[in-house]
Amino acid sequence: MRKAFPKNLRLLCSYHESISDVARRLGMNRQQIMKYLSGTAYPSARSMRRLCDFFGVEEHEIVMPDDQFRDIVRLKPALPVSADLTPPVLSALLKAAAGQTPQLRVYTGYYYEFRYSFTSPHLVLKSLLHIHESDGLVMYKSIERLRDHETDSAPAGVDVFKYAGVLMMIGNRIHMLDQEAVMGQELSHMVLFPPYRSRISALRGMKMGVTATAAHEPIAGRVVLEKIGRTVALRRAMRHCGLYAPASDGVPGSVLEYLGRPGNGEPVTFNAEADPPADPSTTAQR
Structure with a gap:
C-alpha cells in the first residue's frame, strides 16, 4: 500500500506553489x-497525521492506488483549503491559517476568557x-454562561451560548473569529497581542x-484570556464560569485592572447605536 504514497503526495503538493512552500507551511524540513x-x-x-x-485527506486515502486517489482528490472541494468555489480572499485567508498551524500550536489549551459583559x-x-487543532487548522470553541455566579440567576431566555471559530496570525497579532454555534446569528472578533515570552499565561487585547x-447592538471592550492548562476537568471548570461582580474573588486583580483601563478616552465598553429612522415629513422629495 505504501508504493502509491510518493505519487499521491506529489499530487497534493502540486496544489501549492512549490515543495518549499509546503515545507514552510507544514513546519517540516524540505x-x-x-x-x-x-x-x-x-x-x-x-x-x-500532520x-x-x-492536505485535508485521510490516512487510508493517501496510500490508495494513485488513479483512485486522483479521483478522490477531484471530489474534495476543500482540498487543500483552496476550493475553486471559495472566493479568492477567503481562500487566501484559509491557506494562511493552515500554513500557520505549526507556529500557532503553542496556543492550544484551555483558557478562561474575561471581559465586561456586553449585555x-x-x-x-x-x-x-x-x-x-482540527482539519489542519487551529480552531477554538467557547461556552458562555450568562448567569450570575453569586445568585445563580439568569436573564430571561437562553443563558448558555456556544461559539466556534478559527485562529490566525496577521500583522503580528492573533485574530480569533467565531460564530455562535446554535442559531448562527452572531459573529465576534478578538484581536490579541502575542506574548513576548516562551511561557504563555495570558493573552490580552480587544x-x-x-x-x-x-x-x-455592536459593542467592543477589552478581553483577557487566562490559560488554565492543556487539559482540564470540564465540569469543574464550567462551575467557575458566569457573571461576576468586578470586586469578587472570581476575577483576578490583574485581569480587572486591564479590563477597566480606559483607552483613548473611551469607556470600558463602547456601544454603537443605529441612526434613528428618517422622519418622512423631513425627507426631501424628488
Missing part, C-alpha cells in the same frame, strides 16, 4: 519531504475557551461583537 516524494523514506505516524491534516456591562463575564439583546 529535504525530508523530498525523501517522501522520492520513496526513500516513509513518514512516522505523527508526521503522516501531512493528512494539512450586563456592570458585570464581568468569565467563559471557558478551548483552542485546539473583542468586538453584539449584545445578546433583541437590538443586537
